[in-house]
Amino acid sequence: MGDPGKGILRFLPESASVRLSPGDTVLAHAIRSLSPEDLRAGIRLACRCLPLEGEVAVTVLPESRPARLSAYIEGKEMAEDGPFLPLHVVPRKGIPLGAALDAGTSTLAGALIDLRNGSVLARTAADNPQMACGEDLISRIVFGEENPDGFPLLRNLLLTGIEQVISGLVRSSSVEGEIVEVSAAGNTVISHILYGLSPSPVRRPPHRPVLKEYPVKTGKDLGIVSAPSARFRIFPSIGGFVGGDIVSGILASGMHREEAVTLLYDVGTNGEVVLGNREFRIACSSSAGPAFEGGEVACGMRAYPGAIESVRIDPVRLTAEWTVIGGGKPAGVCGSGILDLCAELFRAGLIDRAGRFVPRGRAPFRETDRGTAFVVVRAERSATGADIVFTASDLKSVVRTKAALCAAADALLRAVGLPRDKVERVCIAGGFGNFLDLRSAQTLGVFPPFPMKKFVLLGNASLAGAIGAIRNRKRWEEACTLCSSTDYHDLSSDQGFMELYQRALFIPHTDAESYRGNPLPETAT
Amino acid sequence: MTVPLPKQAYPGRILPVTLPAGPGGTPVTVGGQNALSLAPEGEKPNAAAIGMEVRTGGGDLPPALAKAFECRATDPVSLAGACANDWGAQFLFLSLDGCHPDGGGQPVEEGARIVHEVLAAVSCPVIVGGCGEEETDAKLFPAVAESAGRPVFLSYADEKNYRLVGGAALAYGHGVVAWSPIDINMAKQANLLLSDLGVPPERILIDPLTGGLGYGLEYTYSIVERIRLAGLSGDAMLARPVLCHLGDAWKAREAVDASETSWGDAVLRGRRWEETTGWACLAAGADLLVFRHPGNVEAFREAAWR
Known part of the structure; x- marks a missing residue:
């Protein structure tokens, strides 16, 4: 932000710390995440600084090095063998390519797919530049509402990030071609911003989005320069806080095609939970907070x-x-x-x-x-x-996060009247899901006490689902029906949720007997 | 033809807990039942115990209590003697609220001395309550635990101070009252924490916080009943006797306000307010009731529900 001619401060990864001089301005609420020693040493978060005047010298500290991309782009994919999406746009040169995007709150991930055979040619990830306007979705909506041109700015930042991902994909691909199809999975707020709609209604009761399904637009319509002729398919949303990324995750988990009841966790900034099988599906957002993403x-x-x-x-x-x-x-x-x-x-x-x-x-x-x-x-x-x-x-915020995650699943089970043992599979999605130590998770009681063998780590299921939708037309059609066939369960109006949450605000759980199989702490002497 | 009455059998049983007495006194045992309090079935070996509260702090007494206590009000030791010997309290609940910075600010040593004197003056079981101020209680409980000449119960331990209170109880052989704010889950959590610390289950009572009539009594009723049902259904951490302290009934304006003449005699009204709260708690399943009015002790000891 600021004057691009003068400010040489660039957006850096979320946790990048930079040394500024002179005239650095820091928003007060950003200071909390830096230690007093850091502040005294003149260290500031780059994503929270505005150069007011003059030139600014920026030093990137050693700990703010490039991202460990694999955490955000690896995901178990479905084996698909076509039919691939119909090619409405014949590429002018080269071979037809498709791009799958996962537009997350903090990370944008993408994969490039060869539409002739469905093979993944390249993967990349970048930070969502909107991080500068707030770490979570609500603060971004507030930013958009309180600043003149706030939403256009948020949209430009998102487009910049998407351009970066798409050009990164094209650069690292060995195959020359043209992107003709894009599938984008994002939460409701990001999807609205990408589509040019105001996400403000999501913030206020009854938390309904402006649109749940987004008619297909071309890259040119959306303002994406690097893929102007591509048809953008934005995944539909289930509710205000259960967006297209979850629809995409359901797609990747395959729960909507199976008899077995599956519980799907997306452990991200918000923590969405879906319960269901091919007969029914119910989803909620646990508002768990970003403690397991390193936030708070x-x-x-x-x-x-x-x-x-x-x-x-x-x-x-x-x-x-x-x-x-x-x-x-x-x-x-x-x-x-x-x-x-x-x-x-x-x-x-x-x-x-x-x-x-x-x-x-x-x-x-x-x-x-x-x-x-x-x-x-x-x-x-x-x-x-x-x-x-x-x-x-x-420690408090970790316990609150884990309690919200555990209670959300119990609330869904209670809402449909299923006992825990009817759940046959527990899928964990999200970047964190790839590296999670299940033993630690069960020691703390992050999830209800399911046997270890029921857990499946899906990695970035949102991207995997988007790739699936690019590879197979049928999958995309399934995604379109999922938004209307999946029920949204609002936890804020669920009478029993607070009690379940209070029960889970304990390690591993107030219902300690159910967790008996878990290792107990060595007694303090 | 006789139709047999259906009888509910529960898998669990409430753990019997004995409040130890001094030389020559009668210990109080509560718990041991395997049914709800008003239900016709099951075994109920112990009736609910009726105790009285003695406060160390000064302050204005409600009209009903001022009349009942007469001149004994200012001296906790003589008041304790009257409760135990004249009015028939089976146990005493000694609240050291005089040590609260806003309630007189007695030094911790003074509180411990009063405990020592009361224990010498009465032979019935005693529960010692803190002053409710975190920093003072942190010093008060260890001092009381050390100076008490015989085993008492310390009230109360919650999820914040359980190490301190539980530790003091363990070191000197006292019992603990586990407190939670009208929440069945937090009641269980407090018991789990005390168990982790090593406090034996037969030395723990549950205090679920008793709201006075018109001031949350119905929540307390529901939580006491749920705690009891959970305990009878096999949850060992909740299968423990429940203590209802009726002090909140005396916080109701209706119980103390003498200026509202249309409400009737404030002396009678205060007593009835506490009594009504007490009946509800007894019906919900309370095993120990702590009164302030001597007349109510008599009424409840005569009822002696089993």
């Missing part, structure tokens, strides 16, 4: 190199051991690491069932301005030069 947690970061991805607590010395994505010194902890950390702290008896720290022995706890904190990495071993700490308020 002081030491949290996305799954980039330098992020701690798994943690073990030494039962005797009570200190943390970890593995870092890409090796080297850690800069923060990503979702799977946060999950591991909490589970290990619980097993070591350093967290009680109520989600409170229990300092004991020589465990490395210290007081911070955000409450008691467990020191995961000491300053001398961290890439930032400051302690990486996990605070009491971080």
Whole structure:
């Protein structure tokens, strides 16, 4: 933002920290995620800075390195063998290509498909530039409403990101051709913005979107320069908070074609849950919060190199051991690491069932301005030069997130009157889903107590579903019917949800007997 | 032809809990039943126990209590003696609210001394309640646990302070009252936390927070009943005796306000307000009831539902 002629500050990945001088302006609410040491050293979040005047020198700190793309683009795909989408537009040169897009709140991922045989030619991912206008969807809608030209700006940012993904796909593909078909799966807000509609109604009761199905438009109509003649198929939405990304996830899970009852979790910024089979489907949004995406947690970061991805607590010395994505010194902890950390702290008896720290022995706890904190990495071993700490308020938001996820599934089961044992498969989708340690998840009670063998990790199911829809016309038609055949269950008006949530606000669960198979914490002495 | 009455059989049984007495006193045992309180079936070996509250802080007494206590109101030790010996309380609930910074601000040592003296003056079981102020209670409970000459119950432990209260109880052999704010799940959570700490189940009572008549009593009724049903259905963490402290009935304006003459005699009204709250709790399944009015103790001891 700012004057493009003067400002040389560019959008950087979400957790990139930059050193600015002079005249740096930081929005007050962004400061929370930086430590006081960082602020004193003049470090600011690039995505939250506006250069006001003069030239700005930007230094990208070492921990803000390129993304670990695989986390966001890998997904189990359906084996499909056509018929492929009808080619309405004959390419002027080269071979016909299709692009599948997953337009996420924080990440845009894409895959390039050869429409002759359905093979995936390239994959890429980029950060959603809208992150500069708010981490979650609601704050982006607020940004759009409160700023003149807010929504056009949000749309331009999204288009910039999509252009970046598409040109990245074309660049890295070995096959010359023209993109004639695009399928885009995104949540309702992003889909509305992409389609040029105001997402404002989603924010207010009764949270209904302007459109649930988006008639096909060409790239030229939407303003996408890199694929002007492509037909854009935007996945339909189920409700205000259950969007096309979930429809695409259902498609990838295949639950709508099977007799077996499947529970589908999309553990993203919001945490949507779908229950169903080929007879019925019911979906809800758990408003779980982004703790497992590294958000709302002081030491949290996305799954980039330098992020701690798994943690073990030494039962005797009570200190943390970890593995870092890409090796080297850690800069923060990503979702799977946060999950591991909490589970290990619980097993070591350093967290009680109520989600409170229990300092004991020589465990490395210290007081911070955000409450008691467990020191995961000491300053001398961290890439930032400051302690990486996990605070009491971080722990609270993890427990709230896990309670919302667990209670959402129970609420759906209760709504349709099914017992837990009728669920035959539990699919976990989302970037986090690829690297999740199920044992840790069940120690904390992130999901209801299903046997381990029922879990299937789908990875980025939203992208996988979008690829499926490009490869097979029938899949796209299924997606179009899914939005009307899947019921939306509003948890905010569900009378029993708060009680289920309160039950789940405990580790692993107030209904501890159901989790008996899980490892118990070593008793504190 | 006689039609047999259907009888409900539950798989669980409420754990019997004994509140220990001093030399020459009668211990109080509650629990042990395997049916709901008003149902005709099942075994109910112990009737509900009726206790009285003694407060250490000064402050204005409601008209009904001022009349009943007469001159004993200011001295907790002599009031405790009257409760146990004259008015028939089976146990005492000694609230150290005098240590609250807003309620007199007695030093912690003074609170512990009063506990010591009351324990010497009466032989019935005693439950000692904190002042309700987090920082003061953090010092008060360990001091009380240490200075109490015989086993008492400490009230209360919730999910925040359970380590402190449970730890003090474990170290000196006392029992614990597990408190939760009218929420069956939080009631179970508090019990799970105390169990994790190693407090034996036969030394835990459940206090589900009792709202006074017109001030949340119906919520309490429902939660007490649900706790009991869960316990009888086999949830061991909730199969424990429930204590209903009727102090909230005295917070109702209707129970204390003497200026509203059209409401009738404030002395009688206050007593009836507490009594009505008490009957509801007893019907819901409470095992221990804590009154403030001596007249109500007599009424309930005579009823002695089983």
